[in-house]
Amino acid sequence: MPRILIGTFFQETNDFHPNDTVYEDFGILRGREMLAKPGSREEPNGPGDPGDQGGLGGVVGGAVDTLTARDDVDIVPTYSAAMGAGGTITQACFERTATELLDAIERHRAGADGVYLNLHGAMASETEKDPEGYVLREVRRIVGPHVPVVASFDMHGTITRRMLSHMDGCAILHTYPHIDWYETGARAAGVLLRILDGARPVIASVYTPTMVRGDELKTATGVHGTFIRYLERLEERDDVLAGGIMLGHPPTDCPEQGSRVVVITDGNRDLAAREALYIGQSFWNMRSHMQCVLHGVEEGIRIAAKAKGTVVFADAADATSSGAPGTSNTILKGFLESDYRGSVLFPIRDDPAVVRAMEAGVGQTITVPLGGTRDPRFTPVEVTAAVEVLGRRDDVPIAVLKCRNITIFVAASGPLLCDRWMYPAFGQDPKRFDVVVKKLPHTPDEWYDDWAERTITIDSPGAASPNIPSLGHRHVTRPIYPLDPDMTFTPEVEVYE
Ligand SMILES: [Zn+2]
Incomplete structure (x- = not known):
C-alpha cells in the first residue's frame, strides 16, 4: 500500500x-x-x-x-x-x-x-x-x-x-x-x-x-x-x-x-x-x-462625479490580500480635500481609532487621527466623525464612523480582509453608495463588478502597489519588464527529467 x-x-x-x-x-x-x-x-x-x-x-x-x-x-x-x-x-x-x-x-x-x-x-x-x-x-x-x-x-x-x-x-x-x-x-x-x-x-x-x-x-x-x-x-x-x-x-x-x-x-x-x-x-x-491601468485619486473623483451608478475604487496598493497592512488613508484624504458630495464607503484598519470609538459609544462624536498606524508611508489625517455602529466580526472589533458624506468602516488588526462580506452585519449596503473603496485588487464579480458602473484602480502608494516601478525592488534580476520597458528577450525552454 x-x-x-x-x-x-x-x-x-x-x-x-x-x-x-x-x-x-x-x-x-x-x-x-x-x-x-x-x-x-x-x-x-x-x-x-x-x-x-x-x-x-x-x-x-x-x-x-x-x-x-x-x-x-x-x-x-x-x-x-x-x-x-x-x-x-x-x-x-x-x-x-x-x-x-x-x-x-x-x-x-x-x-x-x-x-x-x-x-x-x-x-x-x-x-x-x-x-x-x-x-x-x-x-x-x-x-x-x-x-x-x-x-x-x-x-x-x-x-x-x-x-x-x-x-x-x-x-x-x-x-x-x-x-x-x-x-x-x-x-x-x-x-x-x-x-x-x-x-x-x-x-x-x-x-x-x-x-x-x-x-x-x-x-x-x-x-x-x-x-x-x-x-x-x-x-x-x-x-x-x-x-x-x-x-x-x-x-x-x-x-x-x-x-x-x-x-x-x-x-x-x-x-x-x-x-x-x-x-x-x-x-x-x-x-x-x-499591466494595470491606473487613475490618480483626483482623476478618480472626477470620474465618480460624472457617474450615474456606483464607482468602485480599488486601493490595490494597500490590498490586505497581497500583504499590505490596510492602513492607507490616501483615498480618504482625497475625498476629504475634494468638494465631492456623493456618498462614500471607505474601509481602513486602525486599532487606536476603534478603541476610541468603543470608549465614546454609539451616537457620540469623536476626533481621531486615521491611517498609517502600521505603515509609516502614511501620515494620519484628523477626522471628526459620529460613531454610528460598533461590533465585532471574526473577533475583530469594528467601528462605523460617519464624517460628512463619508462612511468610514474602521477595523482593528486581524484576519479580516476588510471587504464586501463584512458590511451587511453593520447595516451597510455597498450598492447604496456612490463610491465604494475596496482594499483588494480583484474580487469575484458578484461582489461588485456585476452591478457597479465601473471599477477603477487608484494609483496610490502602498506595499502592494500595482504601479510596479514604484515598489523599489533591490533583489530582482535586471533587466525585467516593466522596470526595463525597452528590454529585449528571447524565451528559452528548460527541461527537467
Ligand atoms: Zn494568489
Missing part, C-alpha cells in the same frame, strides 16, 4: 510590508491535526482570500480526497505551517518552520512512497529568497531520488530552477480570482498518483522576465484566461500530466522574480518543450497588456 507524506509550507511574502512575519503569525498543525479540517469544495469558507485557512484547507482537502479515493493509498499528514500574506519572514522564523517541517518528514520517511507538499511559491525570508526551493531540496535529500515529490502552488509566486530540479511534478492554481484551491490540490495528487502508477514526468518550463498585474490577469475575461484554457485542453491529453503558469508576485523581492510556464508530460519531451515554448513566447508578447 503506497504511503504518501503530506506537508504544508505556505505564506505569501510582501517584502515592502513595513512589518516582518514571525513564527507566531503562522498557524501550526502537527500530524493528524492537519486532517481535522482539511476543507472541501462545498466549504470554501474564504471568498477569494489566498491565505485563509479555508482556502488552504481546500487545497489540502482536494489532495486528501483524491488520494484516499483509492483504497490502496495510505496518507501520512506530517506538519503544516501556514498563513496568508505578510511581510518578510524573519530568518529565525524561516529556520524554525522549515526545520519543524523537515524533521516531521524525516520521522515518517521510512516506507514513504511519495510526498505531496502544499506550497505557495511567494515566500521570502531575510536572507533565504527561495524558501520553497530550500525545502524541496531538503525533502529530496531526506526521501532520496526515487520517491516522487509533487507540490501545489498559488499562481502568485516564483518556481525557481532549484525547485524544478528537486520536484517531480506540480499543479498551479488556474483561476484568478482564486476559486480552484480544492481542484488544484486534487490535480497535484492526481499527478502524484500517475507517477506512482508508472508515468515518467518530463517538466518543460519557460521563464519570462515579467512582472504582471491588472485586469487582463482575470481568468474569466483576461488574456491570462486564454493561456489557461489552452493549457486545460492540453491537460485533457493522456500524455500530459499538468500545465500551469506562475505569474510571479511583484511584491516579493527575489532574484528569480518573473513569470514561468510549466508543462509536464508523461515521457513526451518534445511535446512538453514545444508547448511550453509556444505559451511562454505568447506570454512574453502580451506583457504590455498585463
Whole structure:
C-alpha cells in the first residue's frame, strides 16, 4: 500500500510590508491535526482570500480526497505551517518552520512512497529568497531520488530552477480570482498518483522576465484566461500530466522574480518543450497588456462625479490580500480635500481609532487621527466623525464612523480582509453608495463588478502597489519588464527529467 507524506509550507511574502512575519503569525498543525479540517469544495469558507485557512484547507482537502479515493493509498499528514500574506519572514522564523517541517518528514520517511507538499511559491525570508526551493531540496535529500515529490502552488509566486530540479511534478492554481484551491490540490495528487502508477514526468518550463498585474490577469475575461484554457485542453491529453503558469508576485523581492510556464508530460519531451515554448513566447508578447491601468485619486473623483451608478475604487496598493497592512488613508484624504458630495464607503484598519470609538459609544462624536498606524508611508489625517455602529466580526472589533458624506468602516488588526462580506452585519449596503473603496485588487464579480458602473484602480502608494516601478525592488534580476520597458528577450525552454 503506497504511503504518501503530506506537508504544508505556505505564506505569501510582501517584502515592502513595513512589518516582518514571525513564527507566531503562522498557524501550526502537527500530524493528524492537519486532517481535522482539511476543507472541501462545498466549504470554501474564504471568498477569494489566498491565505485563509479555508482556502488552504481546500487545497489540502482536494489532495486528501483524491488520494484516499483509492483504497490502496495510505496518507501520512506530517506538519503544516501556514498563513496568508505578510511581510518578510524573519530568518529565525524561516529556520524554525522549515526545520519543524523537515524533521516531521524525516520521522515518517521510512516506507514513504511519495510526498505531496502544499506550497505557495511567494515566500521570502531575510536572507533565504527561495524558501520553497530550500525545502524541496531538503525533502529530496531526506526521501532520496526515487520517491516522487509533487507540490501545489498559488499562481502568485516564483518556481525557481532549484525547485524544478528537486520536484517531480506540480499543479498551479488556474483561476484568478482564486476559486480552484480544492481542484488544484486534487490535480497535484492526481499527478502524484500517475507517477506512482508508472508515468515518467518530463517538466518543460519557460521563464519570462515579467512582472504582471491588472485586469487582463482575470481568468474569466483576461488574456491570462486564454493561456489557461489552452493549457486545460492540453491537460485533457493522456500524455500530459499538468500545465500551469506562475505569474510571479511583484511584491516579493527575489532574484528569480518573473513569470514561468510549466508543462509536464508523461515521457513526451518534445511535446512538453514545444508547448511550453509556444505559451511562454505568447506570454512574453502580451506583457504590455498585463499591466494595470491606473487613475490618480483626483482623476478618480472626477470620474465618480460624472457617474450615474456606483464607482468602485480599488486601493490595490494597500490590498490586505497581497500583504499590505490596510492602513492607507490616501483615498480618504482625497475625498476629504475634494468638494465631492456623493456618498462614500471607505474601509481602513486602525486599532487606536476603534478603541476610541468603543470608549465614546454609539451616537457620540469623536476626533481621531486615521491611517498609517502600521505603515509609516502614511501620515494620519484628523477626522471628526459620529460613531454610528460598533461590533465585532471574526473577533475583530469594528467601528462605523460617519464624517460628512463619508462612511468610514474602521477595523482593528486581524484576519479580516476588510471587504464586501463584512458590511451587511453593520447595516451597510455597498450598492447604496456612490463610491465604494475596496482594499483588494480583484474580487469575484458578484461582489461588485456585476452591478457597479465601473471599477477603477487608484494609483496610490502602498506595499502592494500595482504601479510596479514604484515598489523599489533591490533583489530582482535586471533587466525585467516593466522596470526595463525597452528590454529585449528571447524565451528559452528548460527541461527537467
Ligand atoms: Zn494568489
